[in-house]
Amino acid sequence: MTAPGSYRRPIIRMAAAASLMLSVSSCGLFGERGPVRIAAIGAINPAASPLNGELSATNAALLDATSQGLVSYDGGGQIDTGLADRWTVTTDGRSYIFRLREAKWSNGRKVTAQDVAAILRTYVAPASRHMLKSDFPEIETIRAMTDTVIEIRLSVPQPAILELLAQPSMAIVNKGMGWGPMRARRIGRAILLSPVPDPLAEDPEAAEAAANDPAASIELVGTSPAGALARFKNGYADGVIGGRFSTLPYFAASNIGRSRLVVDPAPGLFGLSFVRAEGFLATDTNRDALARAIRRERLIEAFGLTEWQPQVTLRPAVHTPDGGPTPLMPAWAAYDDASRQTQARRVVDAWRAAGREIEPIRIAVPDSPGGRILFAYVAADFAAIGVPSRRVNMASTADLRLIDEVAPNDDALWALRRLSCRRDTLCNREAEGLIDQAMRNIDVGQRGAQLGDAEVVLSRYTPFIPLATPLRWSVAAQRLTGLRANGRAQHPLNHVIAAPN
Incomplete structure (x- = not known):
């Protein structure tokens, strides 16, 4: 029996071991007073x-780090101050009023509420490409009340709006200029982050000197998964951030101690979204058969991480502030894997018995060790019921495409909106209508009932094959006392040391 929280050797190692050459180092190369060094998985683009x-x-x-939103997350995934140092909510829950702290853009000009309101309006504008634009349907107006006070007025209460505003993508950026809490400058391949001096300090020179203390700085490097783990292994990094299921095999091959791995128990969506409903995929029954066929626990066990959990519901089990219903379990959830596959095989056999063929299903997953493991297990389960498939890259034309997203807040409607009538999902107009009604309803009971009705319709329609909870992981040396697991999968750089910068 494997102890809870331990790391089991994965069944499939793929090519990770061959691609990760790490040497042993008994201690870090830098003293505790030097900058915190973070290796992030992925390239850095300061613009x-x-x-x-x-x-x-x-x-x-x-x-x-350089352009926090109105509010932010702390190291434990809890709401913290950001550009706003305080805020109030009116009794009807429809007006959020934020008082901005004293701050300056990186060019030295004062940050005003007028600036901030204009930036936020741009984010939620109809033509915006902002990733969270569709998650703010309740916003009615965003306006500056004074130079330091901004109001966000909602059409209906949205108790989870602060969690949305705290997302890194809601950073307040003015034409490429940030305000803080940290400032950045490039040093070779790295970005050196240091605290922004207190604009209200009585002694500006002393504030500047304190901000330039190496112990308060962070050196951020963007690199490959293998490169990030090699940096940590060899003492060139105190932590690694940005890990997902697709890169977990690199950690398995690194031989870094399991105690250094930080796994976030974050709810969200991890599964395969149907992109088109043609041929075999045109019927609800056939799509449901594919959802039944996958042996989720077997797939998750291939990655060897006990914290990663299978998921069978369309939406995650998150706290619902409005008292909404718990996620709806599919009808097949009570059956074991063998029974589910038998049921799915009957559907496929009936389709073929009518003289109809099944074209290979194109499944878009990341071109990475984790992506190849995922495809191998899904393809094997599809093949077991007589459905052929082939792997394609995420940017390619596909029939099924991976969605891997952490829920940005605890709104029970988030997942239903995400799976309905988006560019990468199918569209059921009945479900979409019920979702729209629930979003506009100010009656808690009616809203919950409409949410439940929408979930029933979507579950029957089967636009998505849920597989598991999203997987987010980091690696932290003992020095990074503030980099700890949390349900938001948020690890702000100014909090990686327990005493915030």
Whole structure:
């Protein structure tokens, strides 16, 4: 029996071991008073903007450090101050009023509420490519009340809006300029982050000197998964951030101690979204058969991580502030894997008995060790019921495409919105109508009932094959007392040491 929380050797190692050559180092190369060195998985782009769509983990971490939103997350995944140092909510729950702290853009100009309101309006504008634009349907107006006070007015209460505003993609960036809490400058391949001096300090020179203390700085390097882990192994990094299921095999091959691995218990969506409903995929029954066929526990065990859990519901089990229903279990959840595959095989056999063929299903997953493991197990389960498949890259034309997203807040409607009538999902107009009604409803009971009705319709329609919870992992040396597991999978760089910078 494997102890809970331990790391089992994966069944499939793929090519990870061959690609990761790590040497042994008994101690770090840098003293405890030097900058904290973080190796992020992925390339750094200092010009990355929330307006350009989804941010990589590396660029999200950089933005969150240099251009926090109105609010932010602390090291434990709890709401903390950001550009706003305080806020109030009106009794009807429809107006959030934020008072901005004293801050300056990187060009020295004062940050005003007018600036911030204009930036936020751009993020949620109809033509915006912002990744969270669709998660703010309740916003009615965003306006500056004074130079230091901003109001976000909602059409209906949204108790989870602060969690959305704290996301790194809600960073307040003004034409590439940030305000803090840290400032960045490039040093070779790395970005050196240091605290922004207190703009209200009585002694500006002393504040500047304190901000330049190496012990308060962070050196951020973006690199490959193998490179990031090699840096940690050889003492060139105190931590690694940005790990996902796709890169977990690199950690398995690194021989870094399991006690250094930080796994976030983050709810969200991890599974295969149906991109088209043609041929065999045109019927609800056939799509449901594919969802039944996958042996989830077997797939998860291949990655060897006991914290990673299978998921069979369309939406994650998260706390619902409005008292909404628990996620709806599919009808087949009560059966074992063998029974599910037998049921699915009957559906496939009936389709073929009518003289209809099944074209190989194109499954888009990351071209990585983890992506190849995932495809191998899914393809084997599809083949077991008589359905052929082939792997394609994420950017290619596909029939099924992986969705791997952490829930940005605890709104029970988030997952249903995400799986309905998006660019990478199918569209059921009945479910979409019920979702729209629930979003506009201010009656808690009615909202919950409409949410439940929408979930029933979507579950019957089967636009998505849930597989597991999202997997997010980091690696932390003992020095990084603030980099700890949390349900938001958020690890702000200014909190990686327990005493915030």
